[in-house]
Amino acid sequence: MILRHFRLFLNLLFLLPFSLWGQLLIEVNNLPSTTPPGSEVYIAGSFNNWSPDNNSYILAETSPGNYSIELDIAAGTYEFKFTRGSWQTVEGTSSGGFRPNRQITYNGGQQTATLIIEGWEGLSNGGGTAAPNVEILSNNFYMPQLNRNRRIWAYLPPDYYTSNRDYPVLYMHDAQNLFDQSTSFGEEWEVDESLNELFSQGDPGIIVIGIENGGGERINELTPWANPTYGGGDGAAYVDFIVQTLKPYVDANYRTKSDQPNTGIMGSSLGGLISLYACIRHQDVFGKAGVLSPSLWFTNDIYDFVNTTGKQATLKIALVAGEQESSTMVAQLQAMYDTLVNAGFSSEELMITTHADGEHSEWYWRREFPGTYQWLFQIVSVLQGSLELNGISYWPNPGTDYLFIDGLPDADSWQMAIYNTAGQHVREASFSNAQIDVSALTSGNYFIVIWNNNGEWSVINFHKNR
Template sequence: MKRIYFFLIFTSSFLGVNAQVKVRFELQNIPQNKDSIPECFVAGNFNNWKPNDPAYQFSKVNGVYLLEKQLPADAYEYKITRGSWEKVETGSKGNAFGNRSLNLKKDTVVKFTVANWADQFKKEPLKHTASVNIHIIDTAFLIPQLAAKRRVWIYLPPSYVLSTKTYPVLYMHDGQNLFDQLTSGYGEWGVDELLDSLIVKGQKEYIVVGIDHGGSERLKEYNPYDSEYGKGKGKAYIDFLVKTLKPYIDEHYRTKKDSKNTVIAGSSMGGLISMYAIATYPTVFGKAGVFSPAFWLGKAIETDVKNALINLNGSKIYLVAGDLESKTMVSDMKNVYQILNPTGENKNIMMVEKADGKHSEWFWHREFVDFYKFISN
């Protein structure tokens, strides 16, 4: 596989608070791909992560792909794409990794390689990708509230084995899709790799507990309300987390047990049930990650959130969705956000809308980084 060398050359200048710095991007040695005319872009927090932004597209000059911009001196995260997130840069084996970071304080030269593209990775039989920090607590953990059994995963931070300290805990739904591509139906979030990378960069360490969904039962188990798919079992599922699973985790692992250090998060139906969990048990879950929530299937969540407002004072809630999801996805999310934060002044309630966001694991993988930083502060 040919390597792509990418140079960021920053013009020498004094950087004041609002100073602009000239940035010259040089992209060389484009690897073979199925595109007849390769088009490459930079996507980052400087352009709302738009993967095909014409203003951040490379031009070919004398055989070299060039892009010159002026950016304020600031901290940035970014990736290289060929026009879509399906064609984003990856590791040498097609594995996803965290965003690249760049802190512009002075004249800088950053040299790095892009090893592969997501769409060019040779498809091979799926294999286990869970990191060494992932363990299976039980392949059939009893859920007495649902008269069911589920596999439960746990991510233990790198320092766990060699330390005696306690850790905050993040509970997540759809365990099949969090850590391992072999068990994921539509691709994995890559939570373990993301955490490993973030922790190396100094971010707070969390234990992460992932609970498998129940397949065909998912639309009922993650919904606290009755719907066209049947009688909702979400209340019983959350009771399981609060009354059975969390006590087990707190007993068998070194955890910080208070609500400030207990987080719940999930996407789609997992977003709905996470919002319900923090609204119903704010003294248990102090923080929540609500990704692409399926509020359309549980409109009563708005009433429950209104009734819970007085008890959510101090809670941290992160809501995120994309414009390319279902028709009412963003508007439903905004309705709940307005209830939680009517003036927009509560910094503990965050809502993020992304123009390119799709109902997909790659989107939640990407947005997990900012969510994790939010709950870590």
């Protein structure tokens, strides 16, 4: 009897360690915006003698923007940190400062921990400038059409994770210059700051997908045809990547309005050239294009392409340039406007704007981005995203001083914003006694957008008399 109990004790003793071993899955949802492209992410801790560059402890990118590693360890409490391969590249706070060791208690068996890397120590020079609602979709998104990998950024509206709404999408180039000063070559566009400010004023919001340029491949990727001096000509494959690979991924993983009227593309310089080309080539995909300071000098083929392709769908194309950019910029921009008209596009679909002080520079594109975006997207976004409200009425229309609205439940809890017919924001305010003061508006047509916190929208087409 004693021998049998002793054997049972030995069996339990041998089984006990195995029951306390298993797999701990560590997941990281995305990396800081300051992560250098192509970086490997390691985990180092008390379970591997704090080795910062052990190739057996590299996190794998399981899907764009998502990383993980499985640790075969015994149950217990461990300390660890993430690195990029050395203690000089260890993780830190969001402002680039020191952060203490992480600690996790593993209970054995299958266990998952989902974590966020806030920043890298010493990398951000006091902190990047990207807003909290900017994230890295992927550091190494594969481009099968070009057999390359590229870092992709995503700007999400401030209410994205607290609403169930769908949003239009704007694809942009040169992403390292769009959101964060610490990754920009010179100045940044401040796309995130501009859109967040517009959102606070009543803008419904938009998703921006930024594609970093490929450094030495930038000229190749952003030009549809080769230049005898500068080369290039991979633009068709680059656009195919956006249309065939990137857009389907974005539409599958984010809440998007994926149809043509709610999909746009925008860029400057060579990015302006490729945006115009993409919109004309894929009129079934892109409903609008922001063409800022386009490098139309690169090839005359773009004019022939617009002419021969012609108008196949309703588009909105904004042509914007500065008069200080080059001696030919304004003339070439006007020539493109005339080419688009000859190809069948109406003046309502086109906007051409030049500025006496405009230069070929990020500060100029930063300044002109909000107005260009509003003209391209605002009215279409609001009208298509609006929810018709039954039982409301408003008068007088036309009117002069006040517009009165009947039928809104809890009227004073609603907000409103006024836009002109170019899609530019004019003003916003709250209701007072279910009336809107329009006395300061000049005569003309306006869109008055009203909304509440439940996601309900309505749009009033209003004419202001003198």
